[in-house]
Amino acid sequence: xxxxxxxxxxxxxxxxxxxxxxxxxxxxxxxxxxxxxxxxxxxxxxxxxxxxxxxxxxxxxxxxxxxxxxxxxxxxxxxxxxxxxxxxxxxxxxxxxxxxxxxxxxxxxxxxxxxxxxxxxxxxxxxxxxxxxxxxxxxxxxxxxxxxxxxxxxxxxxxxxxxxxxxxxxxxxxxxxxxxxxxxxxxxxxxxxxxxxxxxxxxxxxxxxxxxxxxxxxxxxxxxxxxxxxxxxxxxxxxxxxxxxxxxxxxxxxxxxxxxxxxxxxxxxxxxxxxxxxxxxxxxxxxxxxx
Amino acid sequence: xxxxxxxxxxxxxxxxxxxxxxxxxxxxxxxxxxxxxxxxxxxxxxxxxxxxxxxxxxxxxxxxxxxxxxxxxxxxxxxxxxxxxxxxxxxxxxxxxxxxxxxxxxxxxxxxxxxxxxxxxxxxxxxxxxxxxxxxxxxxxxxxxxxxxxxxxxxxxxxxxxxxxxxxxxxxxxxxxxxxxxxxxxxxxxxxxxxxxxxxxxxxxxxxxxxxxxxxxxxxxxxxxxxxxxxxxxxxxxxxxxxxxxxxxxxxxxxxxxxxxxxxxxxxxx
Numbered sequence: 001x002x003x004x005x006x007x008x009x010x011x012x013x014x015x016x017x018x019x020x021x022x023x024x025x026x027x028x029x030x031x032x033x034x035x036x037x038x039x040x041x042x043x044x045x046x047x048x049x050x051x052x053x054x055x056x057x058x059x060x061x062x063x064x065x066x067x068x069x070x071x072x073x074x075x076x077x078x079x080x081x082x083x084x085x086x087x088x089x090x091x092x093x094x095x096x097x098x099x100x101x102x103x104x105x106x107x108x109x110x111x112x113x114x115x116x117x118x119x120x121x122x123x124x125x126x127x128x129x130x131x132x133x134x135x136x137x138x139x140x141x142x143x144x145x146x147x148x149x150x151x152x153x154x155x156x157x158x159x160x161x162x163x164x165x166x167x168x169x170x171x172x173x174x175x176x177x178x179x180x181x182x183x184x185x186x187x188x189x190x191x192x193x194x195x196x197x198x199x200x201x202x203x204x205x206x207x208x209x210x211x212x213x214x215x216x217x218x219x220x221x222x223x224x225x226x227x228x229x230x231x232x233x234x235x236x237x238x239x240x241x242x243x244x245x246x247x248x249x250x251x252x253x254x255x256x257x258x259x260x261x262x263x264x265x266x267x268x269x270x271x272x273x274x275x276x277x278x279x280x281x282x283x284x285x286x287x288x289x290x291x
Numbered sequence: 292x293x294x295x296x297x298x299x300x301x302x303x304x305x306x307x308x309x310x311x312x313x314x315x316x317x318x319x320x321x322x323x324x325x326x327x328x329x330x331x332x333x334x335x336x337x338x339x340x341x342x343x344x345x346x347x348x349x350x351x352x353x354x355x356x357x358x359x360x361x362x363x364x365x366x367x368x369x370x371x372x373x374x375x376x377x378x379x380x381x382x383x384x385x386x387x388x389x390x391x392x393x394x395x396x397x398x399x400x401x402x403x404x405x406x407x408x409x410x411x412x413x414x415x416x417x418x419x420x421x422x423x424x425x426x427x428x429x430x431x432x433x434x435x436x437x438x439x440x441x442x443x444x445x446x447x448x449x450x451x452x453x454x455x456x457x458x459x460x461x462x463x464x465x466x467x468x469x470x471x472x473x474x475x476x477x478x479x480x481x482x483x484x485x486x487x488x489x490x491x492x493x494x495x496x497x498x499x500x501x502x503x504x505x506x507x508x509x510x511x512x513x514x515x516x517x518x519x520x521x522x523x524x525x526x527x528x529x530x531x532x533x534x535x536x537x538x539x540x541x542x543x544x545x546x547x548x549x550x551x552x553x554x555x556x557x558x559x560x561x
Contacts, residue, residue, distance in 0.1 A: 241515070
């Protein structure tokens with residue numbers, strides 16, 4: 001993750017503030033920064049979303065390709081995640097510098113979605129054992145100011161909501177083989193049900209308290225964080241401890257409980273916002289990248 | 292994808308014969324005792340065989356066997372940092388690397404590190420880092436290499452234990468040993484220290500959890516879970532894994548003191 005140098009005096013200042021539930025920008029310990037979400041920003045993709053969380057900006061593009069199902073599960077499609085840390089975000093990511101962070105982020109995303117209920121993979125099947133939809137979820141980090149996991153998970157949920165997969169018909173051709181036909185109508189498409197897509201909440205241990213949505217300065221004062229991914233029903237799909245420090249078992253229990261609470265509360269407003277944006281249809285004002 | 296020119300690979304389109312089985316693989320029942328006779332819903336870890344000091348060239352090494360899971364770990368260091376631009380003046384670096392032998396799992400793996408291995412190496416690094424006194428080794432690096440010889444479940448947990456034993460055997464200063472324990476939640480019952488078959492089952496409300504624990508300091512240095520679990524199940528699972536670590540502790544301590552005594556026998560009473 002991009003780092004900033006923080007002096008000892010500043011660390012003490014941040015620590016004391018958090019102890020009294022007052023962060024540097026005036027938020028409480030469990031408040032998020034101002035979040036802006038916009039879907040359908042890139043026209044060449046099947047689904048896309050851009051999320052700006054404070055100064056962190058993330059762009060997700062989803063493309064649906066027809067591929068062969070995995071050997072063990074012939075009647076399911078699958079998702080492939082790839083996170084690219086753009087050198088625009090910080091010069092540390094130039095060349096192969098951002099590769100480590102990108103692999104860490106994509107491996108965590110694989111774990112978060114590694115269960116039966118997040119995305120209905122059976123609906124991605126075209127013909128069992130031969131063809132299925134493969135959703136390539138590509139995440140691009142445009143700006144990095146802490147809390148990448150949360151921004152990425154919200155962007156993926158919004159992009160999956162926005163994804164329009166074309167409907168296909170399978171017909172038998174002359175030699176008896178199967179032929180796939182895409183329907184001619186560009187609006188004839190299948191949408192995904194994103195109710196169960198989890199959102200990731202990152203909680204950092206700063207001093208004796210845990211903090212949601214840290215900025216880079218606050219991150220420099222913490223030694224360990226816990227990533228927890230929560231669905232709208234409160235089911236936890238993945239947890240992970242990151243950072244070079246250790247955590248007390250009691251803190252972990254407190255943090256999981258807080259993470260579950262915060263994560264659960266994130267879903268309802270997000271879905272409402274996405275549906276509202278969708279219902280505006282053509283009258284929606286596109287903000288794009290310069291808003 | 293970089294091609295590995297040093298090793299002879301199988302043909303590109305080869306598949307494991309297990310895909311062509313006539314009858315599906317037996318699904319383990321969710322009730323009743325486990326396949327190897329251990330109990331569900333109890334902290335029943337597999338008996339562990341540990342030995343230190345097997346590799347003569349390495350500064351420290353350890354080998355662990357739990358059921359059919361076999362792992363070995365070698366520690367080299369403290370050495371001069373290879374990449375000069377990353378030398379840290381105030382504390383040392385810990386480099387953890389975990390690899391699978393291609394014959395270790397049911398399906399043949401490749402020698403090139405896949406993303407799963409990179410992820411496990413990162414988890415191993417995060418679990419070991421809080422325990423090692425890196426500030427005592429400025430401008431140096433300590434390398435920990437774990438090789439999985441046979442994967443029969445809970446490899447990350449045993450890798451953490453093996454690596455911390457190897458670090459202790461190498462004489463690297465640590466705050467505490469790091470012990471790993473993993474468990475698998477299957478519906479409403481749980482299984483501690485799952486075997487490979489138990490880990491790869493797939494049903495509703497299934498999840499796995501691995502915890503790396505420092506027993507004397509009562510701190511958790513590594514935590515990873517996947518699959519779907521309720522938050523209460525997760526909390527109960529963490530407590531179960533901590534108990535499993537405490538069960539493992541005396542065995543590891545004994546193995547370490549045996550190794551130290553072998554290396555430096557106490558002076559004879561005279």
